[in-house]
Amino acid sequence: MIASLRGRLIFTDNTSAVVECGGVGLRCTVTKNTLYRLPQKGNEVFLHTFLAVREDSLDLYGFSDSDELEAFRLITSVNGVGPKLGIAILSEFTAERLTVFIASGDAKALTAAAGVGIKLAQRIVLELKDKVGAVSIGAAEDVKAIGNATAHTNTAEAVAALVSLGYSQSEASLAVGRLDGTLSTDKLIKQALKSLARRI
Incomplete structure (x- = not known):
């Protein structure tokens, strides 16, 4: 293999x-x-x-990392989720977001992925919830911020730019997701960089 x-x-x-x-x-x-x-x-x-x-x-x-691979293995273990659909789901959500949605039982959120209807989303939660374990409230809040970062084209572009600078997908998405999504891509990048720099 x-x-x-x-x-x-x-x-x-x-x-x-x-x-x-x-x-x-x-x-x-x-x-x-x-x-x-x-x-x-x-x-x-x-x-x-x-x-x-x-x-x-x-x-x-x-x-790109082992977390995403393990999330792929996990999601494709569900009946009705093949490799192509697994890729579609992980293209919509990071491994971290996917884990939080499953652990919190948020089947509706999973339907944002192409090809996932509410019945399949409910099956995913039912079959995997015990496997992913409990998630802290803080992690759930972080995921909400990450979700905001993918709501608009400019925020997605800002996230991609930060990743190209060496930040992880979750770091970039979290930093951008906490900002005003109506800002221009350049302003989002500058403000996100300031936020990330303060953490160092």
Whole structure:
């Protein structure tokens, strides 16, 4: 089984990345969160991977960190959630947000992901709630702030810019999510950087 890849990033599109390893280009389907964290083409990249084996295909899925991979394994253990839907869910939510929504029983929030109706969302919560454990009120408040960061295009762009500067997806989303989402992207970035600098 292919557990990880390290090589040169040679191609990306909206849903995948191609990593050259030993002269062979391997295409991985990736989440939007992983896509935001990829380096520039031509640079070295490391991805945690999951290989889905079917009778007619071998599909490789790539993740920027082990938390996202474990969340993918968890969500695809639910009956009715295949790898493609798992990627769609983790493109809508970070692993942290997904865990909080499941632990708090917020099935409605899960329906924001493409392909997830209320019945499937309820099944996800029912099957996984005991597995993810309890979540603190503080964590739930942080997730609410992170959710605000993806509500508008400018906030999403600001988050992507911060991630490209080296901040984690959760750090960037939390910093931007606490700001006024109607601000311009530039102002959001500047204010978020000030907020992040104060934490150091």
